[in-house]
Amino acid sequence: MKASDSRECRNCHSFKGMPEEPQAAMAWLRHKAAQKKGETCIDCHKGMKKEEE
Numbered sequence: 001m002k003a004s005d006s007r008e009c010r011n012c013h014s015f016k017g018m019p020e021e022p023q024a025a026m027a028w029l030r031h032k033a034a035q036k037k038g039e040t041c042i043d044c045h046k047g048m049k050k051e052e053e
Helices: 025-037 041-045
Strands: none
Touching (some): 025 041
């Protein structure tokens, strides 16, 4: 996924498609920083598990 610039994620997810409102404050800040750095989804989300609800 790193080699494809997280193409598999970006088929559904994009920074433009992630408005601030439904995100936690920390997630919003991290997404903004990642976008500025040109990071891919896999740079941060590799090995992450969804929190139990």
